Structure formats: C-alpha cells, structure tokens
Amino acid sequence: MSDHKFDFPKTTVRQVVLAVLGGLFAPLLVIVMIVRLLIGIEASHIPDTDPKAAAAKVEERIAPVAKVDLATVETGPHVNKSGEEVVKAVCSACHAVGALGSPKIGDKASWAPRISQGYETLVKHAIAGIRSMPARGGNADLTDGEVANAVAYMANQAGANFKAP
Ligand code: HEC
Structure with a gap:
C-alpha cells in the first residue's frame, strides 16, 4: 500500500468565478425567470373591476345549463271553457x-x-x-x-x- 496523499488541485480564480456563477447565479437566474413568468401571467388577467360586469360574469357562470320557459309552453290563445x-x-x-x-x-x-x-x-x-x-x-x-x-x-x-x- 503506497502512502499516497491525495493532492487537491489548486483552485484557480477562474474556477472560483465559474463555481460562483454556476452555483449561485444560475439558480438565481431561474428564480428571476419564474417570477417574471408569474408576473406576466397575472398581468394578462383582466381584472373584473366593474362590479356590474363582475356580477354579470358570475351570473353567466352559474346560469342553469338549460332553461325551459314554462310560460310560453303553457299559454296559447286562451279558449274559454264551455x-x-x-x-x-x-x-x-x-x-x-x-x-x-x-x-x-x-x-x-x-x-x-x-x-x-x-x-x-x-x-x-x-x-x-x-x-x-x-x-x-x-x-x-x-x-x-x-x-x-x-x-x-x-x-x-x-x-x-x-x-x-
Ligand atoms: C264553495 C261552494 C260553491 C261553489 C264552488 C260555487 N258556488 Fe255558487 N253559490 C254558492 C252558495 C252558497 C250560493 C248562495 C249564496 C247566497 O245567496 O247566500 C251560491 C250562489 C250562486 C249564484 C246565485 C247568486 C245570486 O245573486 O243569487 C250563482 C249565479 C252562482 N252561485 C254561480 C256559481 C258558479 C258559476 C260557480 C262556478 C264557477 C259557482 N257558483 C260555484 C256556493 C258555491
């Protein structure tokens, strides 16, 4: 068994800079991009600021799928019974x-x-x-x-x- 002492290579300034860039700035860049994406999505939403329009939209969403107009079904010309x-x-x-x-x-x-x-x-x-x-x-x-x-x-x-x- 040779008593080999592992020799760490000397880190150069260049390597430090690259490591910092890779380890710190790359994730930071990703985070910045995600935040910008989220801001973009939020900005594309048109806020329902007009309460009337908002209420109308809600009405539209909760409106029944089908409507049967009983009044028009039932009434025809009224014929008097004898x-x-x-x-x-x-x-x-x-x-x-x-x-x-x-x-x-x-x-x-x-x-x-x-x-x-x-x-x-x-x-x-x-x-x-x-x-x-x-x-x-x-x-x-x-x-x-x-x-x-x-x-x-x-x-x-x-x-x-x-x-x-
Ligand atoms: C809930 C019971 C009841 C029903 C149903 C009913 N009547 Fe009468 N009706 C009476 C009674 C009781 C009198 C008597 C009222 C009195 O003179 O005190 C009367 C009296 C009458 C009179 C006489 C009114 C007068 O001036 O002397 C007419 C006409 C009349 N009814 C028509 C009708 C017609 C038409 C219907 C159906 C559309 C009808 N009634 C349904 C109880 C009823």
Missing part, C-alpha cells in the same frame, strides 16, 4: 248538491228568485262572490267569460233562458 265544462269542474262541487245553501242545479224553486235578478247581476255575483258563494266559485283562473258561461248553463237548467256571451 258553461257545462266549468260547472262540472268547479261549480258542481257545491251546486250539484246545494252545499252551503247554494241553489241546486235544476232546482227551479231555489233558482227562480235568483234568475229574476237578471243574468248580468247573477254573473256579477258569481264573479265577485256573494255571501257563502266564493268569487269565481273559488277558482281564480276562470275568466269572466267562463263564469258567465257557467251561470247561463246552471240557470238554464232551472228554467232560465240566458244566452252566454
């Missing part, structure tokens, strides 16, 4: 059996004094309601025309001769 249809669907709930003291359909005796008031008055009472008789028979969706149809239909069952509009 007196018979309205009476069957709404008025007969009370008037078929004389509930709450209502004049029963076809009962001439109880309808006669009411019929004598005239068609217009009866329609007015049926639309606005009178005593225990609810407005529009309790169905607010009925049009004035439909109520008038129903009044004519019911009163005519009891001997009147009203013509629905």
